[in-house]
Amino acid sequence: MALLQEIDFGTPKHISSTLETTLVTLEIDGKAVTVPAGTSILRAAVEAGVQVPKLCATDSVEAFGSCRLCLVEIDGRRGTPASCTTPCAPGMKVKTQSPKLAKLRRGVMELYISDHPLDCLTCAANGNCELQDMAGVVGLREVRYGYEGENHLQAKKDESNPYFTFDASKCIVCSRCVRACEEVQGTFALTIEGRGFESKVSAGNKPFMESECVSCGACVQACPTATLMEKTVIEKGQGEHSVVTTCAYCGVGCSFKAEMQGSEVVRMLPYKDGKANHGHSCVKGRFAWGYATHKDRITKPMIREKITDPWREVSWEEAIAYTASEFKRIQAKYGRDSVGGITSSRCTNEESYLVQKLIRAAFGNNNTDTCARVCHSPTGYGLKTTLGTSAGTQDFDSVDEADVMIVIGANPTDAHPVFASQMKRRLREGAKLIVVDPRQIDLVKSAHVKADYHLPLLPGTNVAVINAIAHVIVTEGLVDEAFVAERCEKAAFELWRNFVAEARNSPEAMEPITGVPAADLRGAARLYATGGNAAIYYGLGVTEHSQGSTMVMGMANLAMATGNIGRRGVGVNPLRGQNNVQGACDMGSFPHEFTGYRHVSEDGPRHLFEQAWGVTLNPEPGLRIPNMLDAAVDGTFKGIYVQGEDIAQSDPNTKHVTAGLKAMECVVVQDLFLNETASYAHVFLPGASFLEKDGTFTNAERRISRVRKAMPPLGGLADWEATCALSNALGYPMHYNHPSEIMDEIARLTPTFTGVSYDRIDELGSIQWPCNEKAPEGTPTMHIGGFVRGKGKFMITEFVPTEERTSSKYPLLLTTGRILAQYNVGAQTARTANSSWHGEDVLEIHPFDAENRGLREGDLVALASRAGETTLHAHISERIQPGVVYTTFHHPLTGANVVTTEYSDWATSCPEYKVTAVEVRLAKKMSDWQKQYLELRQQTTQIGQGAGQPVETGVSR
Amino acid sequence: MKAELMVHNANQIAKYFASFPHEEAVAGVADHIQKFWEPRMRKQLHEYLGQGGSGLHELVFEAAKALH
């Protein structure tokens, strides 16, 4: 596809929330145009195919009317109003071209150009500069004012941001950047300082890197000149073609145009037509893609007999043949159930589907699991049990109609930034906000956003809080009785109502346990129940607990009890961590279910798969990841195929994981880098990044979007091709020419996907499942008129405190989270300039606890639990309450999971990352674990010399 | 898996269902273990129960009768 230039309509589209939009018809340059009332003349003109010159207007931000270039003449009106700020009126007759207008516009341009460097030929924006374009459009031929007068040509460049520069000499002070930072991103980092000639763009009078800026890039995208410019474009020039694809970082699933020079990415621009992001993005997706070509990428398959041997580079054929023979040998010796595999939320739907198919059909067992085990498996269990399907209920845009939002155990501004911007926009419009989180996350208080309630609960007491909220709703008569009577199972509701009404669940009784003041909790409960459309958004702070599944059900109970489900503006919405968590779960990665969440013991679906795949399938659930590791330690599990996942770093209780991996005879890791798990691997298969393959990702709103190949796989094979090759070598044939054929198979076998195909996705842009005969265009909002399971089912949610308690030895509670610039285990982001923001994990500790321990800002501290010990630097902060400490888990050396325990969710074994009893003390040196880690890492990552062979491709065909 | 951990996991399930009416609770525990525990783990549970099932929640004993 050629370089994609989206149309700039000049001003945003105003979607009115009422169904009936009044339309107005007017005439522009003799053409009749009909637009919704409130539309600017500028926008109406563009819609009618008439281009009006403009500079300070762009359709991502509200018009400001400062450049005076978009002037028009209107019959019967005096003067020449700016078309960007003048709304259309019925019957208007507008002229966009006249000698008078041309003269005025030329005058405007002349002034601009007189204070602008004329180095167009060598400018990074050459050919892509609106100032240049407008000079051409208005026919500017001479500039009468020279550079002798006062000008800004010597203004200094700010190159502090690693991804973009700010070259003030080129600034025309149109304020598009300022408005983008406010309206699109919601950070308010930029202002126009000074007046008249003195006015200039300022990031709080500091370099960008020291300012509030979060490097989302919205200002860079909005800038019409080369003032704000991507460094990659300055270095490489502009792209010549674009590939529309989907971000591979978080569960927002932003759509991007990868602008390419041949097979090299020049920049990533968020795609305006992307239904999840509407042209916005965060620092990760827009800028942190350099890892894809990082020198650490492993591009040749490698094998070794023992994990202490150096790696030997081999051909794909040899690696695949070796792996197949090892798995066959192991199964012959230890039995069919002695091997398994793990699918990845970072790989495509098609790839996850193939890995679980390989396990079920070629290995002949159900030992398949996925990294969602450690993040959102409780979402699946909880929502399926209460509502009938394992997915969030809304699309992101639904938040535009929410009057109240509850954010529980999620930190959207860091973990789901683009959706956070959308939330903040709605909050600025007046929606109310309740934050339930042990820590004062940014949303609690940031520019123009303030939570109405922050319930700072103690880690591990989510269920107590949700029960107390339910108690208030039930005992204060706030239940939506009509909704419950019509839509929910009566007996289960009565049981639940009686349960939550018990005095022991009251906010007052729970206060000593949760630490949440009862009055605040009552206020929040009333607001949720009576404030209009109320929507729940939650994250890993809900799921990663011993009662993760209980909590998910508790939230679904609340939504049902108040009738906040089944329409726009409401619902229960998981914010998914990794880009394709939803997809990996949908694709049958869990050991107990096929695609579309059908249990392996159900004869109907199983027979369907048996027929399609031509094998007999096991009706018993397989092993989950922690159980695979248990079985490995017990000696009954000996081989694992891990695609795109780093269980040695991301799974709890690192020591247990490594003991399990060490006990196996064949560990196969398929990844971009020699990750932590690869230290224990016998076979390494080079993975392909999202830029190197075709496929689909499914985001947190069930939206299936295309991933499109922008460059050939560096290792020669896309991940799905390697899986096919392995399956073929194992004697189970897998032949697909293209991932679209895999999707066709998924659609044939999955009732919620029957309408999905690559052609259909191309047609619609993206599709939210269920997509079938009943919903041929997909389903933005679920459970309208009835629940997927029929009647909604209330579940009792008894608060069972975790066994992980503080003690005199471990008196503090550790909880974990994420930070904006880094992603998950950091394999990708740490290999980009994003490290400029978060070079290491730090431990946040309250001043009170720090003082008690004699700790100062920046001290190296030991963090110890009964499971293990690590060291990191302390950051003293009042965001966290006394008695609680907080860290992230983005860097392997921190080994935050060395200290987390083996406790897990009762229903899904999702680890209890969010609560660990710890002690913190001053440290002089690294922990023993860290030293061993460095030694082992050194020993197990060596690649032998001279053994390389050229990469073979196409072995899967 | 370590017996201790298995007991812990089984009891966690029992503790969740304990607040339901008794019959529902027993059925809930049995159904959960049947649906989500791999046969190796169910076998270990049975063997452990055979040895007296020390430390297991009352509901697990009752539920085990419905398991195979």
Ligand code: SF4
């Ligand atoms: S990069 Fe984003 S946060 Fe930073 S100034 Fe620009 S719009 Fe604001």
Ligand code: SF4
């Ligand atoms: S930096 Fe760009 S967008 Fe901002 S005021 Fe200057 S020219 Fe306009």
Ligand code: SF4
């Ligand atoms: S990381 Fe998430 S929010 Fe950021 S660009 Fe990617 S999908 Fe969008």
Ligand code: FES
């Ligand atoms: S585009 Fe309308 S005044 Fe600048």
